Amino acid sequence: VQLVESGGGLVQPGGSLRLSCAASGFTLDYYAIGWFRQAPGKEREGVSYFNSSDTNTYYADSVKGRFTISRDNAKSTVYLQMNSLKPEDTAVYYCAAAPTDLYSPYFFIQALYNYWGQGTQVTVSL
Secondary structure, eight states: OEEEEEOOEEEOTTOOEEEEEEEESSOGGGSEEEEEEEOTTSOOEEEEEEOTTSOOEEEOTTTTTTEEEEEEGGGTEEEEEEOSOOGGGOEEEEEEEESSOOOTTOTTOGGGOOEEOOOEEEEEOO
């Protein structure tokens, strides 16, 4: 069972990146997905969530309107499209899978996610 993130890198403020999270060893369709990030010296925080049927999507206020979460079950891959990036978006980004759908205010309770990726670095800087 594995989640592998990719797509991170260095981008200028205002730029865009698309992160990918490829799943193997389990059926991604049945899992709710969360994206989290951890900036240097800070705790890991939730960024975006959607449930297994993609009917319930949630974004942290800090990224609302700029980030979009999506998935391609045929490719067992989840994406995080990040636009209008800001220096404060600099962090290591992680995807995680939860075996049951989550509801407010539990979207970003990390203990509820049983599969985690290794993270990908996103740096927003001139």
